Amino acid sequence: MISERVSKDLALRGIVDVLFDYIESLKESEVVIDFSEVTSITRSFAHQYSLRKKSSKKNISEVNMPVNIRKMFDIVENKYKKTKLIEIGSVKPIVV
Amino acid sequence: MAALFENYLSYCNYKKSSLESGLLDLTKEKFIQPTTLLPLIMFLKKQKSKIELKLPSDSVVSAYIKIVTDSSSYFYSDGKSYLPIISLPKEKEKSLDILDRMYEFTDEGKNYGGENTFKYLVGEMVDNIYQHSEFNNAMVMAQKYPKKKYADICFIDDGISINGSFKKKGILFEEDYIAIEEAINGLSTKDKDRGTGLNTNFRIFTEGLNGEILIISGRGGVLYGRHGHTPYILKQKNILDGTLINIRMPYPSKVNMYEYIR
Numbered sequence: 001m002i003s004e005r006v007s008k009d010l011a012l013r014g015i016v017d018v019l020f021d022y023i024e025s026l027k028e029s030e031v032v033i034d035f036s037e038v039t040s041i042t043r044s045f046a047h048q049y050s051l052r053k054k055s056s057k058k059n060i061s062e063v064n065m066p067v068n069i070r071k072m073f074d075i076v077e078n079k080y081k082k083t084k085l086i087e088i089g090s091v092k093p094i095v096v
Numbered sequence: 097m098a099a100l101f102e103n104y105l106s107y108c109n110y111k112k113s114s115l116e117s118g119l120l121d122l123t124k125e126k127f128i129q130p131t132t133l134l135p136l137i138m139f140l141k142k143q144k145s146k147i148e149l150k151l152p153s154d155s156v157v158s159a160y161i162k163i164v165t166d167s168s169s170y171f172y173s174d175g176k177s178y179l180p181i182i183s184l185p186k187e188k189e190k191s192l193d194i195l196d197r198m199y200e201f202t203d204e205g206k207n208y209g210g211e212n213t214f215k216y217l218v219g220e221m222v223d224n225i226y227q228h229s230e231f232n233n234a235m236v237m238a239q240k241y242p243k244k245k246y247a248d249i250c251f252i253d254d255g256i257s258i259n260g261s262f263k264k265k266g267i268l269f270e271e272d273y274i275a276i277e278e279a280i281n282g283l284s285t286k287d288k289d290r291g292t293g294l295n296t297n298f299r300i301f302t303e304g305l306n307g308e309i310l311i312i313s314g315r316g317g318v319l320y321g322r323h324g325h326t327p328y329i330l331k332q333k334n335i336l337d338g339t340l341i342n343i344r345m346p347y348p349s350k351v352n353m354y355e356y357i358r
Protein backbone atom coordinates (compact mmCIF):
# COMPACT_ATOMS: atom_id res chain seq x y z
CA MET A 1 0.00 0.00 0.00
CA ILE A 2 1.25 3.47 -0.87
CA SER A 3 0.05 4.72 2.54
CA GLU A 4 2.53 2.39 4.22
CA ARG A 5 5.41 2.81 1.81
CA VAL A 6 5.10 6.61 1.45
CA SER A 7 2.44 8.25 3.65
CA LYS A 8 -1.33 8.44 4.01
CA ASP A 9 -0.91 12.12 3.09
CA LEU A 10 0.73 12.29 -0.31
CA ALA A 11 2.80 15.41 -0.89
CA LEU A 12 6.03 16.59 -2.59
CA ARG A 13 7.16 15.90 -6.16
CA GLY A 14 10.48 14.59 -4.89
CA ILE A 15 8.70 11.82 -3.00
CA VAL A 16 7.02 10.70 -6.24
CA ASP A 17 10.45 10.45 -7.85
CA VAL A 18 11.75 8.32 -4.97
CA LEU A 19 8.69 6.04 -5.31
CA PHE A 20 9.02 5.71 -9.09
CA ASP A 21 12.77 5.15 -8.93
CA TYR A 22 11.92 2.20 -6.69
CA ILE A 23 9.18 0.98 -9.06
CA GLU A 24 11.54 1.22 -12.03
CA SER A 25 14.09 -0.88 -10.17
CA LEU A 26 11.61 -3.79 -9.86
CA LYS A 27 11.85 -6.73 -12.25
CA GLU A 28 8.08 -6.93 -12.72
CA SER A 29 6.56 -5.20 -15.73
CA GLU A 30 3.07 -5.03 -14.14
CA VAL A 31 2.76 -2.93 -10.98
CA VAL A 32 -0.44 -2.37 -9.00
CA ILE A 33 -0.46 0.47 -6.48
CA ASP A 34 -2.97 0.18 -3.66
CA PHE A 35 -4.27 3.58 -2.52
CA SER A 36 -6.18 2.21 0.50
CA GLU A 37 -6.07 4.47 3.56
CA VAL A 38 -4.70 7.46 1.66
CA THR A 39 -6.24 10.57 3.21
CA SER A 40 -4.98 13.49 1.16
CA ILE A 41 -2.94 14.40 -1.90
CA THR A 42 -1.45 17.61 -3.26
CA ARG A 43 -1.85 18.66 -6.86
CA SER A 44 1.93 18.58 -7.30
CA PHE A 45 2.12 14.98 -6.11
CA ALA A 46 -0.71 13.90 -8.44
CA HIS A 47 0.81 15.80 -11.38
CA GLN A 48 4.28 14.31 -10.89
CA TYR A 49 2.77 10.84 -10.41
CA SER A 50 0.93 11.18 -13.74
CA LEU A 51 4.08 12.37 -15.52
CA ARG A 52 6.22 9.54 -14.17
CA LYS A 53 3.53 6.96 -14.88
CA LYS A 54 3.23 8.14 -18.50
CA SER A 55 6.98 8.02 -19.04
CA SER A 56 7.35 4.56 -17.46
CA LYS A 57 7.59 1.48 -19.65
CA LYS A 58 5.88 -0.56 -16.96
CA ASN A 59 2.16 -1.16 -16.84
CA ILE A 60 1.18 0.70 -13.67
CA SER A 61 -2.38 0.63 -12.35
CA GLU A 62 -4.13 1.82 -9.22
CA VAL A 63 -6.69 0.15 -6.95
CA ASN A 64 -8.79 1.25 -3.96
CA MET A 65 -8.44 4.92 -4.75
CA PRO A 66 -10.60 7.12 -2.47
CA VAL A 67 -12.95 9.58 -4.19
CA ASN A 68 -11.06 12.73 -3.15
CA ILE A 69 -7.79 11.29 -4.42
CA ARG A 70 -9.39 10.25 -7.74
CA LYS A 71 -10.76 13.78 -8.05
CA MET A 72 -7.26 15.25 -7.85
CA PHE A 73 -5.96 12.89 -10.54
CA ASP A 74 -8.91 13.90 -12.74
CA ILE A 75 -7.99 17.55 -12.21
CA VAL A 76 -4.36 17.10 -13.24
CA GLU A 77 -5.36 15.06 -16.30
CA ASN A 78 -7.47 17.97 -17.51
CA LYS A 79 -5.89 21.28 -18.39
CA TYR A 80 -6.29 23.63 -15.46
CA LYS A 81 -6.74 27.26 -16.29
CA LYS A 82 -4.70 29.35 -13.89
CA THR A 83 -6.58 32.21 -12.33
CA LYS A 84 -5.05 35.62 -12.73
CA LEU A 85 -5.21 36.79 -9.15
CA ILE A 86 -3.18 39.94 -9.55
CA GLU A 87 -3.09 42.54 -12.32
CA ILE A 88 0.69 42.75 -12.54
CA GLY A 89 2.03 46.16 -11.62
CA SER A 90 -1.46 47.54 -11.00
CA VAL A 91 -0.72 48.60 -7.43
CA LYS A 92 2.06 51.06 -6.79
CA PRO A 93 4.61 49.47 -4.46
CA ILE A 94 5.51 50.92 -1.09
CA VAL A 95 9.24 51.59 -0.82
CA VAL A 96 10.40 50.80 2.68
CA MET B 97 1.10 49.33 7.59
CA ALA B 98 -0.12 45.75 7.94
CA ALA B 99 0.88 43.90 11.11
CA LEU B 100 2.50 40.94 9.36
CA PHE B 101 4.78 43.24 7.38
CA GLU B 102 5.56 45.37 10.44
CA ASN B 103 6.69 42.22 12.23
CA TYR B 104 9.10 41.56 9.38
CA LEU B 105 10.43 45.12 9.62
CA SER B 106 10.97 44.54 13.33
CA TYR B 107 13.34 41.70 12.35
CA CYS B 108 15.13 44.07 9.94
CA ASN B 109 15.64 46.64 12.69
CA TYR B 110 17.04 44.00 15.05
CA LYS B 111 19.35 42.74 12.32
CA LYS B 112 20.65 46.22 11.55
CA SER B 113 21.34 47.14 15.19
CA SER B 114 22.95 43.80 16.01
CA LEU B 115 25.26 44.02 13.00
CA GLU B 116 26.34 47.46 14.21
CA SER B 117 26.75 46.57 17.88
CA GLY B 118 27.42 42.82 17.85
CA LEU B 119 24.49 42.46 20.26
CA LEU B 120 20.96 41.25 19.55
CA ASP B 121 19.07 42.92 22.34
CA LEU B 122 15.57 41.48 22.81
CA THR B 123 15.22 42.65 26.43
CA LYS B 124 12.20 44.88 25.70
CA GLU B 125 10.21 42.30 23.72
CA LYS B 126 6.76 41.52 25.13
CA PHE B 127 5.86 38.98 22.48
CA ILE B 128 7.75 37.96 19.41
CA GLN B 129 5.91 36.92 16.27
CA PRO B 130 7.04 34.23 13.78
CA THR B 131 7.73 36.80 11.03
CA THR B 132 10.21 38.45 13.42
CA LEU B 133 11.58 35.39 15.19
CA LEU B 134 12.10 32.98 12.29
CA PRO B 135 14.31 35.32 10.20
CA LEU B 136 16.17 36.28 13.37
CA ILE B 137 17.01 32.64 14.05
CA MET B 138 18.15 32.20 10.44
CA PHE B 139 20.25 35.38 10.80
CA LEU B 140 21.87 34.12 14.03
CA LYS B 141 22.59 30.78 12.39
CA LYS B 142 24.37 32.54 9.52
CA GLN B 143 26.32 34.77 11.89
CA LYS B 144 27.42 31.71 13.86
CA SER B 145 28.67 33.03 17.24
CA LYS B 146 29.50 36.55 16.16
CA ILE B 147 26.36 38.09 17.68
CA GLU B 148 25.66 38.03 21.42
CA LEU B 149 22.00 37.36 22.26
CA LYS B 150 20.21 39.08 25.15
CA LEU B 151 16.86 37.42 25.83
CA PRO B 152 13.74 39.38 26.88
CA SER B 153 13.55 40.63 30.48
CA ASP B 154 10.04 39.23 30.66
CA SER B 155 10.63 35.68 31.90
CA VAL B 156 7.59 34.27 30.06
CA VAL B 157 8.72 35.69 26.71
CA SER B 158 12.28 34.57 27.39
CA ALA B 159 11.13 31.03 28.21
CA TYR B 160 8.97 31.01 25.06
CA ILE B 161 11.96 31.87 22.87
CA LYS B 162 14.07 29.17 24.52
CA ILE B 163 11.39 26.54 23.99
CA VAL B 164 10.34 27.54 20.50
CA THR B 165 13.93 27.57 19.26
CA ASP B 166 14.62 24.12 20.69
CA SER B 167 14.05 21.97 17.61
CA SER B 168 14.46 18.78 19.66
CA SER B 169 11.02 19.51 21.15
CA TYR B 170 9.39 19.75 17.70
CA PHE B 171 8.09 16.22 17.88
CA TYR B 172 7.17 16.40 21.59
CA SER B 173 5.19 19.60 22.10
CA ASP B 174 1.71 18.10 22.47
CA GLY B 175 -1.11 20.40 23.48
CA LYS B 176 0.95 23.55 23.06
CA SER B 177 -0.01 26.64 21.06
CA TYR B 178 3.23 26.58 19.13
CA LEU B 179 5.25 24.26 16.95
CA PRO B 180 8.95 24.88 17.57
CA ILE B 181 11.28 25.95 14.80
CA ILE B 182 12.64 23.05 12.83
CA SER B 183 14.93 22.85 9.82
CA LEU B 184 13.70 21.18 6.66
CA PRO B 185 16.05 18.31 5.84
CA LYS B 186 17.86 18.19 2.51
CA GLU B 187 16.55 14.64 2.09
CA LYS B 188 12.96 15.09 0.91
CA GLU B 189 11.84 11.75 2.35
CA LYS B 190 12.58 12.95 5.88
CA SER B 191 10.44 16.04 5.44
CA LEU B 192 7.31 13.87 5.53
CA ASP B 193 7.82 13.44 9.29
CA ILE B 194 7.85 17.21 9.68
CA LEU B 195 4.64 17.52 7.67
CA ASP B 196 3.03 14.77 9.75
CA ARG B 197 3.85 16.64 12.95
CA MET B 198 2.34 19.83 11.53
CA TYR B 199 -0.85 17.94 10.69
CA GLU B 200 -0.90 16.55 14.22
CA PHE B 201 -0.40 20.04 15.67
CA THR B 202 -3.55 21.21 13.88
CA ASP B 203 -5.58 18.06 14.65
CA GLU B 204 -5.13 16.93 11.04
CA GLY B 205 -6.17 20.38 9.84
CA LYS B 206 -9.84 19.68 10.62
CA ASN B 207 -10.51 23.21 11.88
CA TYR B 208 -7.96 24.85 9.61
CA GLY B 209 -9.83 24.74 6.34
CA GLY B 210 -10.54 21.02 6.67
CA GLU B 211 -8.21 18.03 6.48
CA ASN B 212 -7.85 17.87 2.69
CA THR B 213 -7.49 21.61 2.34
CA PHE B 214 -4.96 22.14 5.12
CA LYS B 215 -2.73 19.30 3.99
CA TYR B 216 -2.93 20.54 0.41
CA LEU B 217 -1.96 24.09 1.41
CA VAL B 218 1.00 23.11 3.58
CA GLY B 219 2.17 20.34 1.25
CA GLU B 220 2.29 22.70 -1.75
CA MET B 221 4.16 25.34 0.27
CA VAL B 222 6.86 22.91 1.35
CA ASP B 223 7.07 21.39 -2.14
CA ASN B 224 7.67 24.84 -3.56
CA ILE B 225 10.67 25.35 -1.27
CA TYR B 226 12.20 22.06 -2.41
CA GLN B 227 11.46 22.66 -6.08
CA HIS B 228 12.68 26.20 -6.49
CA SER B 229 14.70 27.70 -3.65
CA GLU B 230 17.96 25.69 -3.78
CA PHE B 231 18.31 26.33 -0.05
CA ASN B 232 21.16 25.54 2.27
CA ASN B 233 18.94 26.21 5.25
CA ALA B 234 15.15 26.18 5.44
CA MET B 235 13.02 26.36 8.57
CA VAL B 236 9.41 26.30 9.60
CA MET B 237 7.46 27.19 12.73
CA ALA B 238 3.81 27.59 13.69
CA GLN B 239 1.96 29.57 16.32
CA LYS B 240 -1.73 29.45 17.23
CA TYR B 241 -3.51 32.48 18.68
CA PRO B 242 -6.66 31.01 20.28
CA LYS B 243 -8.09 34.38 21.37
CA LYS B 244 -7.49 36.01 18.00
CA LYS B 245 -8.77 32.89 16.21
CA TYR B 246 -5.95 32.46 13.76
CA ALA B 247 -2.69 30.60 13.36
CA ASP B 248 0.55 31.65 11.69
CA ILE B 249 2.63 29.13 9.79
CA CYS B 250 5.91 30.61 8.74
CA PHE B 251 8.53 29.24 6.32
CA ILE B 252 11.94 30.69 5.57
CA ASP B 253 14.79 29.64 3.32
CA ASP B 254 18.16 31.12 2.41
CA GLY B 255 17.88 30.15 -1.25
CA ILE B 256 18.03 32.00 -4.55
CA SER B 257 14.74 33.93 -4.07
CA ILE B 258 11.70 33.86 -6.34
CA ASN B 259 13.13 36.34 -8.84
CA GLY B 260 16.46 34.48 -8.73
CA SER B 261 14.65 31.26 -9.63
CA PHE B 262 12.97 32.93 -12.65
CA LYS B 263 16.25 34.57 -13.67
CA LYS B 264 17.97 31.20 -13.72
CA LYS B 265 15.46 30.07 -16.33
CA GLY B 266 15.91 33.21 -18.42
CA ILE B 267 12.72 34.91 -17.22
CA LEU B 268 13.73 38.41 -16.23
CA PHE B 269 11.87 40.85 -14.00
CA GLU B 270 13.25 44.22 -13.10
CA GLU B 271 11.70 44.20 -9.63
CA ASP B 272 11.47 41.32 -7.17
CA TYR B 273 7.89 42.19 -6.19
CA ILE B 274 6.81 41.71 -9.83
CA ALA B 275 8.36 38.22 -9.76
CA ILE B 276 6.34 37.46 -6.61
CA GLU B 277 3.14 38.74 -8.26
CA GLU B 278 3.83 36.54 -11.29
CA ALA B 279 4.41 33.51 -9.05
CA ILE B 280 1.08 34.17 -7.32
CA ASN B 281 -0.57 34.23 -10.77
CA GLY B 282 0.94 30.81 -11.46
CA LEU B 283 3.94 31.55 -13.67
CA SER B 284 6.32 28.61 -13.37
CA THR B 285 10.02 28.20 -14.03
CA LYS B 286 9.37 24.61 -15.12
CA ASP B 287 6.63 24.31 -17.76
CA LYS B 288 3.17 25.70 -18.49
CA ASP B 289 1.39 22.92 -16.57
CA ARG B 290 3.35 23.76 -13.43
CA GLY B 291 2.83 26.64 -11.03
CA THR B 292 -0.79 25.77 -10.41
CA GLY B 293 -0.11 24.55 -6.88
CA LEU B 294 0.81 27.98 -5.55
CA ASN B 295 -1.83 29.68 -7.69
CA THR B 296 -4.61 27.51 -6.29
CA ASN B 297 -3.09 27.82 -2.82
CA PHE B 298 -3.60 31.56 -2.92
CA ARG B 299 -7.16 31.21 -4.18
CA ILE B 300 -8.16 28.67 -1.55
CA PHE B 301 -6.37 30.52 1.15
CA THR B 302 -7.67 34.01 0.52
CA GLU B 303 -11.00 33.60 -1.31
CA GLY B 304 -11.99 30.42 0.51
CA LEU B 305 -10.57 30.94 3.96
CA ASN B 306 -10.22 34.70 4.20
CA GLY B 307 -6.60 34.23 5.19
CA GLU B 308 -3.61 36.45 4.61
CA ILE B 309 -0.19 35.66 3.14
CA LEU B 310 3.02 37.63 3.38
CA ILE B 311 5.85 36.83 0.98
CA ILE B 312 9.24 38.48 1.32
CA SER B 313 11.82 37.48 -1.26
CA GLY B 314 15.05 39.31 -2.02
CA ARG B 315 14.29 42.99 -2.56
CA GLY B 316 10.53 42.57 -2.75
CA GLY B 317 7.48 41.67 -0.79
CA VAL B 318 3.76 41.13 -1.32
CA LEU B 319 1.05 41.00 1.29
CA TYR B 320 -1.94 39.23 -0.21
CA GLY B 321 -5.44 38.90 1.17
CA ARG B 322 -9.04 38.61 0.10
CA HIS B 323 -9.39 42.34 -0.41
CA GLY B 324 -6.31 42.84 -2.54
CA HIS B 325 -2.59 43.01 -2.29
CA THR B 326 0.18 45.37 -1.25
CA PRO B 327 3.55 45.18 -3.01
CA TYR B 328 6.77 46.36 -1.36
CA ILE B 329 10.17 47.38 -2.68
CA LEU B 330 12.68 46.81 0.08
CA LYS B 331 15.58 49.15 0.73
CA GLN B 332 19.03 47.64 1.26
CA LYS B 333 18.64 47.33 5.05
CA ASN B 334 15.38 45.41 4.66
CA ILE B 335 16.42 42.90 2.00
CA LEU B 336 16.06 39.19 2.76
CA ASP B 337 18.61 36.77 1.31
CA GLY B 338 16.09 34.09 0.49
CA THR B 339 12.33 33.83 0.87
CA LEU B 340 9.95 34.09 3.81
CA ILE B 341 6.32 33.03 3.56
CA ASN B 342 3.88 33.49 6.41
CA ILE B 343 0.36 32.17 6.06
CA ARG B 344 -2.15 33.52 8.55
CA MET B 345 -5.03 31.13 8.74
CA PRO B 346 -8.33 31.85 10.54
CA TYR B 347 -9.74 29.02 12.60
CA PRO B 348 -12.11 27.32 13.00
CA SER B 349 -12.65 27.37 9.25
CA LYS B 350 -13.65 24.93 6.56
CA VAL B 351 -13.68 25.09 2.78
CA ASN B 352 -14.16 22.66 -0.08
CA MET B 353 -10.87 23.16 -1.92
CA TYR B 354 -12.15 21.46 -5.08
CA GLU B 355 -14.33 24.53 -5.70
CA TYR B 356 -11.08 26.42 -6.27
CA ILE B 357 -9.27 23.82 -8.36
CA ARG B 358 -11.00 23.54 -11.69
